Amino acid sequence: MIDPRTLRDDPDRVRAAQAKRGLSAEIVDVALAADAERRTAIATFEAKRAEQKQLGKLIPQAQGEEKQSLLAQTRSLSAQVKEAEAAQVAAEAAWQEAVRSIPNLAADEAPAGGEDDFxxxxxxxxxxxxxxxxxxxxxxxxxxxxxxxxxxxxxxxxxxxxxxxxxxxxxxxxxxxxxxxxxxxxxxxxxxxxxxxxxxxxxxxxxxxxxxxxxxxxxxxxxxxxxxxxxxxxxxxxxxxxxxxxxxxxxxxxxxxxxxxxxxxxxxxxxxxxxxxxxxxxxxxxxxxxxxxxxxxxxxxxxxxxxxxxxxxxxxxxxxxxxxxxxxxxxxxxxxxxxxxxxxxxxxxxxxxxxxxxxxxxxxxxxxxxxxxxxxxxxxxxxxxxxxxxxxxxxxxxxxxxxxxxxxxxxxxxxxxxxxxxxx
Known part of the structure; x- marks a missing residue:
């Protein structure tokens, strides 16, 4: 696949490469959107995991009703972590599918056009x-x-x-x-x-x-x-x-x-x-x-x-x-x-x-x-x-x-x- 940094830093170059091959540039926007969603999903999952770990440290020190409240929060947060993890996996799959469908960027020296334009x-x-x-x-x-x-x-x-x-x-x-x-x-x-x-x-x-x-x-x-x-x-x-x-x-x-x-x-x-x-x-x-x-x-x-x-x-x-x-x-x-x-x-x-x-x-x-x-x-x-x-x-x-x-x-x-x- 192409270097993801090229897609993020210079999407117009990728669009131009698609046009040179006679292909639609729509996939570039799809891939950029998928990348943004993937990074958001990763950040959300990591934040939830960090919150879960922090909560886990408080439980051993808590007593009585406080401890029961923390345990309830843990159960709820555990479900949220699983949901965030699933969202991250789905976002990663969507990103991979999009970026892998983009062909390598044709060299500047390669002629533009199709089969007969050699x-x-x-x-x-x-x-x-x-x-x-x-x-x-x-x-x-x-x-x-x-x-x-x-x-x-x-x-x-x-x-x-x-x-x-x-x-x-x-x-x-x-x-x-x-x-x-x-x-x-x-x-x-x-x-x-x-x-x-x-x-x-x-x-x-x-x-x-x-x-x-x-x-x-x-x-x-x-x-x-x-x-x-x-x-x-x-x-x-x-x-x-x-x-x-x-x-x-x-x-x-x-x-x-x-x-x-x-x-x-x-x-x-x-x-x-x-x-x-x-x-x-x-x-x-x-x-x-x-x-x-x-x-x-x-x-x-x-x-x-x-x-x-x-x-x-x-x-x-x-x-x-x-x-x-x-x-x-x-x-x-x-x-x-x-x-x-x-x-x-x-x-x-x-x-x-x-x-x-x-x-x-x-x-x-x-x-x-x-x-x-x-x-x-x-x-x-x-x-x-x-x-x-x-x-x-x-x-x-x-x-x-x-x-x-x-x-x-x-x-x-x-x-x-x-x-x-x-x-x-």
Whole structure:
């Protein structure tokens, strides 16, 4: 959640941040009113408790009718204390609900607006000109079928729409991408992690995924467990309720996990192929650091994402996501979008977000700075989301006969330079 001091001391800044995201500022007034009621309730409860304690000291010294009168007052005051305590608990709950519904304050540098208001920061590489090469590119669905790499029909038969099997060289491609990503992460000082895909509500709520993204989350019926849409959830909660030694920061993790998303609101979008699916594997970078280092770490995460896309020999662009398209926890997000030839446009392959101390406040992750205990900052960044990486590789590196040239960085992991059509 946001720093309550910012809400109290500079509510206009919070209102402006809401407007930048295209959201109503009404919640700011609701939260301020709830905070005032909470503080009043606390003061009332503490006053009643103090009165109760003072009265308790007088009873042993009293005699006769005076003592009976004091005992009667004690019984009445006890009821008032319980009532004040209940009011305090309710006021605290109302305050927490209000302040937790306010998104992180978008960075001044983040563009205002919604999904289509992003700013292109740079373009790397030039999209391949298939017309000049004299052939029409095949999409990843056809290439996957020719290579024996992607089986959509059996995926739908077994699990339903937006599911798939990776077979043969498709499965090999996944392992190669994971190995390449983990090698790069290790070389950059990341600790490798295999993260759980099932988490408790505390982890999901603490990372902000039970807010605006709740409709996209799978919940296990009958159990207080959720399937994660990204290992960001597990890795953020990894150090929950801990105080991290400042000398150990930044703590960088590269986590592999399956990810699950309902894709709510995507009806009619990317219904074919493996660009938008309900399940996929991903290697996610996650960092705990100090607040003053968060912006610089964000740039480092972006560079590591670009380094990986360069290894895949893809043409891509980097965008600064508009405030209205940010997740609840992020103040700024950069996406790397690779060129997809058969769609004639760039599509997101990776993203990296700076969540400052928003998640850390919810999850109670702190460090000590100059003798003071303060929340850490958390950041996340995709190193590789497997299906979209496979789509980009197949479509961009295909050859006229349906074979696919393997990027040099992946060749050691695949043991070949070209993926050949089955039976070729």
């Amino acid at each position: 700013v292109v920061l740079e373009t790397i590489g030039t999209p391949r000109d298939f017309a000049a090469e004299g052939f029409e590119p095949r999409d990843h669905i056809e290439l996957g079928r020719m290579l024996g790499a992607i089986d959509l029909e059996r995926g739908a038969k077994v699990s339903g729409s937006r599911f798939y099997f990776l077979t043969g060289v498709g499965a090999e491609l996944e392992f190669a991408l994971v190995n390449l990503a983990m090698e790069q992460a290790r070389n950059n000082g990341f600790t490798q992690v295999i993260a759980p895909s099932l988490v408790k509500p505390r982890a999901m709520e603490g990372t902000g995924f039970l807010g605006q993204a709740a409709d996209d989350v799978y919940r296990i019926e009958g159990e207080e467990m959720y399937l994660v849409g990204t290992s960001e959830v597990a890795m953020a909660a990894y150090h929950s309720e801990e105080i991290l030694d400042a000398a150990t920061l930044p703590r960088r993790y590269a986590a592999f996990s399956p990810c699950f998303r309902k894709e709510a609101g995507s009806h009619g979008k990317d219904t074919k192929g493996i660009i938008r699916v309900h399940w996929f594997d991903k290697v996610e970078m996650f960092v705990h650091t100090t607040l003053d280092q968060a912006a610089a770490e964000h740039q480092r995460l972006l560079q590591w994402e670009k380094d990986f896309l360069d290894k895949l020999e893809l043409a891509y662009q980097v965008i600064d996501t508009a405030a209205g398209d940010l997740g609840l926890s992020a103040i700024r997000k950069f996406d790397c979008e690779a060129w997809i030839p058969t769609q004639g446009k760039y599509r997101e392959l990776t993203s990296t977000s700076n969540c400052t101390d928003f998640q850390a406040r919810r999850l109670d992750i702190r460090t000590r700075v100059e003798g003071q205990t303060v929340p850490v900052a958390t950041l996340n960044g995709t190193l590789t989301a497997i299906p979209r990486a496979i789509v980009a590789i197949l479509e961009n590196h295909q050859q006229p006969d349906g074979s696919v040239r393997v990027p040099k960085a992946l060749q050691p992991w695949l043991g070949r330079e070209v993926l050949e059509p089955v039976g070729a």
